[in-house]
Amino acid sequence: MNYLNSEKDLLKKEQESLKKLYEDYKGKGLSLNMARGKPSPEQLDLSMHLLDAIPSSDECKAADGIDCRNYGELEGILECRWLFADILQTKPENVFIGGNSSLNMMFDVISCFMTTPIYEDTTPWFNVPDRKFLCPVPGYDRHFGITGYYGFEMIPVPMNEDGPDMDVVEKLVAEDDSIKGIWCVPKYSNPTGITFSDEVVKRFAALKPAAKDFRIMWDNAYAVHDASDTPDTLLNIFDECKKTGNEDLPIAFCSTSKITFSGAGVSAMATSPLNMKVLKERYNYQTIGYDKINMLRHAKFFKNYEGLLAHMEKHKNILAPKFETVVSKLNSELGDTGIAQWTNPNGGYFVSVNVYNGTAKRVVELCNEAGVTLTGAGATYPNGNDPDDSNIRIAPSFPGVDELSAAMDIFCVCAKLAALEKLV
């Protein structure tokens, strides 16, 4: 039944029967969570041998003989730099290994540039009162949180199916030198799940920003996180930037948070020697080095990049049915209604749903009352402000398939009810 073409009394009838259904769901006292991109316990179980990857009788020596138990090695151990160079498609010498959180590395990068100029003749961003950051929307709330904390005006840029609208990006960065960067999740984007097309990556590499110290925050969080047998591929931005002479534009990030343990993984960053010099000058005062034992644990657990990819197959086998459940429920329950659109990603951690304009907050509220927790409506927009009140991010990874199925039934009923409240 297409809600947009139907007579009012038919819609009223539909509303009545959905209300009953909704009350039934409410009565069940469910507690289901599709709010955050958290791996399920089943996924975490895949990495339990990380815990004994270094036996207590071991020597704890890295490939070059250094004792990982002791201080030192600011950039991280060699074998981890090799591994992350493969993930981030660059050379090990461009890679810096961090602690358990790539978000923390991104925060540190922005924090660094707030008070330290990237070039001798540029201004620390704290001294740029009208500093701005481009935020493709819908996007990742924690990215927006960092630039929000540091007082950037965040300019939304529309996301298309092949990445950010590059006409808009090119125009904005060319004309305003107070625009200092852009947030990107180039592969299986958070939350739409799309991957930037080759053309979009090439246009990023060819950007001509007015600000010499404009930087692309390239959060490649889902570089190896396929959830289907038709995975996306992402063009190598470092190669493209080499061709255009723009090697200092991108700073890439990733972590094993959604590969091993989300709370106890290893993060990494890769960028040009010029950026790395500025950042390492800071890191040199910030720490003596990150947790090398955990780096060694990861290197021993995976052995190499092929080992890591084989491990990701196991995640895929758990995640694929969950993505299928979400999309098939959306198809069967909302497919005819005309009130919603959604993505069908080949990987990553999210499905993005646009419900009927002006109802996202109401859908989340209805879901909460029926025991289904969703990411707050608006979270995918800077400052939580979705002008259409339409986008909802669904995170299918944590619940089991049955729970997910039940949660999606409720979600679809709530999406319909909220639309009918407007339409009737």
Place this chain on the structure above:
Amino acid sequence: MNYLNSEKDLLKKEQESLKKLYEDYKGKGLSLNMARGKPSPEQLDLSMHLLDAIPSSDECKAADGIDCRNYGELEGILECRWLFADILQTKPENVFIGGNSSLNMMFDVISCFMTTPIYEDTTPWFNVPDRKFLCPVPGYDRHFGITGYYGFEMIPVPMNEDGPDMDVVEKLVAEDDSIKGIWCVPKYSNPTGITFSDEVVKRFAALKPAAKDFRIMWDNAYAVHDASDTPDTLLNIFDECKKTGNEDLPIAFCSTSKITFSGAGVSAMATSPLNMKVLKERYNYQTIGYDKINMLRHAKFFKNYEGLLAHMEKHKNILAPKFETVVSKLNSELGDTGIAQWTNPNGGYFVSVNVYNGTAKRVVELCNEAGVTLTGAGATYPNGNDPDDSNIRIAPSFPGVDELSAAMDIFCVCAKLAALEKLV
């Protein structure tokens, strides 16, 4: 032989024979390191069962049931907050657990206050062009590195045997509101090894700084690190500050870097609710949470504070003979010369030696040429500037006792030679 009262030709004779000795040492091609406060492999071996503290078959649940493998728990797991509350002499609710480095937490605190005001009516420190920090000297080079990086003018304050000269501290902070803080290692201070007296702690708690946002960086790095059977005790600064109504003054730090693995430990911070609110607002954007598996590993390894203290006894048994070696060599080789003074600490990681004025750089140079690496002369002063060129920090923890003994022989010869170069 007292060099200061002796005739020139006697000194010349002494110099000749020392030169021969020095050449002999050089000929041995030694490579000995007393530069950094690094635990020895033998000490690191004490914690090897940290590696299997969580078996791979375990549930990885914290005391309150949360899954330590997954995201969350910004402040750290409960059992670690309990443990560090005991170390830092405060309540668990005042404790925030970090990553592997307390230095990183100190950096983050300064970094936070650079761009975020502590109070609504104070100024972010980046906007205080003549910002200053008090630096008791000799002190810890990495502390000075942080405030140096952030552009503070660093004002040296003399260290006495019972702590910083509080007459100087009180006067300076009372008259200049651009002085924003002071670095302290209150117990077994780096490098002198002294512990602040009760009176000094009370005077810190009673400070009346002109700057409302003045803070005491209370780096309690060696809180449980005794190296003798006559350990020092430190008055509880939180209790004292409660009495004076100055609860927002101190921010305390510590870590297990010199308890378990220096590169893979757990750090912690404790401070007042007001400071914690400002810092947690930042941490909330900086990370989803630090490595809870490593926290759990530590909690299981120690079981409780008593377990941790028992573990520290083992460190003491390794470290005490090293401290004794250093001090006994200094006594026997330099005791009569009148050219040097040193400390005889009951714990911590360092012995501080003041060689003949104007010769510290030369002593370090002579030692290096004979294969003994020392911390750079001047490192214990802000910007590496020791006005007397006299202080040298000796770190006895890493070498074995025999190596240490050999290294100290060379050190003493070099100290004498450098003095004689001036005296003859």
